[in-house]
Amino acid sequence: MPTATPLATMPAPSPAVMANAARPHIVVSDVDKRFVIPGGEIVALKDIDLTINEGEFVCLLGPSGCGKSTLLNAIAGFSAPTTGTITVDGRAVKDPGPDRGMVFQEYALFPWMTVAQNIAFGLEIKGMSRAEIEPKVNELLAMLKLAEFRDRFPKDLSGGMRQRVAIARVLALDSPVMLMDEPFGALDALTRRSLQDELIRIWSATGKTIVFVTHSIEESIYLADRIVVLTYRPGTIKRDIKVELPRPRDSASTAFNELKRELSALVTAEQHRFEEVEVKGLTTD
Amino acid sequence: MNISRFKALGEGLLVPVAVVLLWQIACSAGWVNPMVLPSPAAVAARWWSYLAPLEPFDPATESKIAWIFSGELIHDSLASLSRVVMGFVVGAGLALPLGLFMGTSDSIYRYVNPLMQVLRPIPPIAYIPLSILWFGLGNAPAVFLIAIGAFFPVLMNTIAGVRHVDSIYIRAARSLGASRLTIFRRVILPAATPYILSGARIGIGTAFIVVIVAEMIAVNNGLGFRILEAREYFWSDKIIAGMLTIGLIGLAIDLAVSRLNNHLLRWHRGLES
Numbered sequence: 434m435p436t437a438t439p440l441a442t443m444p445a446p447s448p449a450v451m452a453n454a455a456r457p458h459i460v461v462s463d464v465d466k467r468f469v470i471p472g473g474e475i476v477a478l479k480d481i482d483l484t485i486n487e488g489e490f491v492c493l494l495g496p497s498g499c500g501k502s503t504l505l506n507a508i509a510g511f512s513a514p515t516t517g518t519i520t521v522d523g524r525a526v527k528d529p530g531p532d533r534g535m536v537f538q539e540y541a542l543f544p545w546m547t548v549a550q551n552i553a554f555g556l557e558i559k560g561m562s563r564a565e566i567e568p569k570v571n572e573l574l575a576m577l578k579l580a581e582f583r584d585r586f587p588k589d590l591s592g593g594m595r596q597r598v599a600i601a602r603v604l605a606l607d608s609p610v611m612l613m614d615e616p617f618g619a620l621d622a623l624t625r626r627s628l629q630d631e632l633i634r635i636w637s638a639t640g641k642t643i644v645f646v647t648h649s650i651e652e653s654i655y656l657a658d659r660i661v662v663l664t665y666r667p668g669t670i671k672r673d674i675k676v677e678l679p680r681p682r683d684s685a686s687t688a689f690n691e692l693k694r695e696l697s698a699l700v701t702a703e704q705h706r707f708e709e710v711e712v713k714g715l716t717t718d
Numbered sequence: 719m720n721i722s723r724f725k726a727l728g729e730g731l732l733v734p735v736a737v738v739l740l741w742q743i744a745c746s747a748g749w750v751n752p753m754v755l756p757s758p759a760a761v762a763a764r765w766w767s768y769l770a771p772l773e774p775f776d777p778a779t780e781s782k783i784a785w786i787f788s789g790e791l792i793h794d795s796l797a798s799l800s801r802v803v804m805g806f807v808v809g810a811g812l813a814l815p816l817g818l819f820m821g822t823s824d825s826i827y828r829y830v831n832p833l834m835q836v837l838r839p840i841p842p843i844a845y846i847p848l849s850i851l852w853f854g855l856g857n858a859p860a861v862f863l864i865a866i867g868a869f870f871p872v873l874m875n876t877i878a879g880v881r882h883v884d885s886i887y888i889r890a891a892r893s894l895g896a897s898r899l900t901i902f903r904r905v906i907l908p909a910a911t912p913y914i915l916s917g918a919r920i921g922i923g924t925a926f927i928v929v930i931v932a933e934m935i936a937v938n939n940g941l942g943f944r945i946l947e948a949r950e951y952f953w954s955d956k957i958i959a960g961m962l963t964i965g966l967i968g969l970a971i972d973l974a975v976s977r978l979n980n981h982l983l984r985w986h987r988g989l990e991s
Contacts, residue, residue, distance in 0.1 A: 465726050509893060510893075511892075529889070529893040530895055533893065534893065535890070537890065538885055541886045542780070542890075543886060543890070543909075543985075544986065545908040545909070545911070554896075554904070558894055558897075558900060586984070598864040606895070714885060
């Protein structure tokens with residue numbers, strides 16, 4: 434069983450972690466996920482045990498096919514594990530729900546709704562009145578610097594702007610958990626960094642528990658309290674690393690780059706296994 | 719209107735003007751029998767008299783506006799258009815809910831689709847004998863035929879539209895807490911709208927073709943009836959005047975529907991608002 438290994442040198446844990454010291458929020462126990470494919474079976478996840486505490490920012494890191502998105506989708510309730518259980522706040526996850534807001538790489542904004550309507554959608558579902566929704570939407574538009582785009586349709590926005598709307602849409606729910614599936618993967622480097630900073634700001638202000646899937650080592654070190662490295666098929670937890678660098682993090686610092694080298698070795702090994710298997714053509718993914 | 723639009727208009731008019739000129743020359747030179755092909759001038763004159771009121775204006779019996787619109791052409795056009803609208807409303811009104819059911823429910827699709835696939839290739843024209851047998855003469859068989867013409871394009875596109883809704887929108891809506899009904903109403907329906915509207919556009923086009931045929935067999939007004947009637951009297955100029963009217967109205971309907979679609983789909987990626 435993998436254990437948490439503090440690797441980085443800086444001692445101070447982030448304030449969010451201090452405030453909610455080790456109250457388990459998301460508990461994944463003994464989870465396996467298998468997909469049946471023509472002529473066989475893919476073991477996407479195997480023996481996953483993971484406890485994410487309240488207010489923690491956790492990155493799931495690994496190459497393609499390591500099951501990190503599968504694990505996120507299982508927590509989101511989109512696709513139940515084959516065996517094992519997942520609980521959030523002590524309740525077993527059965528369906529997707531507004532207590533676990535999800536941000537997708539493809540933004541998944543409703544193109545027929547304006548920016549403001551997209552953000553308001555979750556609130557309307559909750560049954561809030563127009564009078565309650567209006568100020569809430571305005572507050573979020575301001576928080577994510579979207580005020581002047583409120584009546585635009587998503588097609589008129591850049592990728593970065595769209596992802597801001599998607600984040601605002603999830604923040605509107607006031608959900609204690611935010612799940613993010615490679616949310617910045619399609620963005621250019623500068624936009625990516627500014628949204629990362631934005632996300633850290635929002636996370637510190639709201640104290641949400643964030644589970645963030647990425648294949649970028651740099652991104653995971655920049656953002657996370659904890660990085661969970663997954664292995665390539667079957668997806669297991671290879672390492673669970675606490676990042677104790679102070680924020681804002683400096684990606685040019687020595688400590689940052691030491692950690693980066695360490696993680697790089699872990700991930701590259703999995704990437705090689707991935708390439709070996711894919712080249713042999715044994716999988717369809 | 720700027721220069722380039724003038725230029726485009728000029729280019730667009732060049733070929734039609736040339737064709738009409740050539741036609742006029744052929745007629746004036748006596749190369750063709752005017753009974754078979756009347757000159758453009760004769761067609762235009764006939765079109766005008768077809769459009770103009772039949773009686774001189776009499777302020778005692780009717781208003782000026784009613785008089786202006788009392789011409790035969792206007793009456794025929796309105797009769798044809800009202801049949802198109804009725805037939806389309808019936809056909810699309812049945813196709814839309816059925817298409818939504820078939821698109822959302824696999825079991826309904828499995829039960830109903832084979833029948834639809836057998837019926838779909840039957841052209842509405844083939845229903846003419848049956849429509850007269852069932853509904854006699856008058857508007858009813860015409861509306862029936864037009865409804866069949868409008869039904870299948872709307873049905874097929876609605877099914878395709880619902881089935882092609884990107885699952886990411888449904889996942890996003892579910893994670894925002896939407897119920898099945900909310901997902902249907904606020905996600906599936908708007909996401910399928912581009913398909914549904916293009917089905918409606920094809921359906922109206924088909925309805926307009928069918929109305930002309932239907933009027934040739936079952937009723938005694940409308941543009942289709944009128945050009946067939948003109949043939950009885952060897953009024954070839956009136957036949958052509960009627961055909962041109964059909965073309966112009968068809969074009970106008972298509973432009974109007976396309977403008978409406980662009981407005982309704984102003985959120986859509988492929989369109990510039």
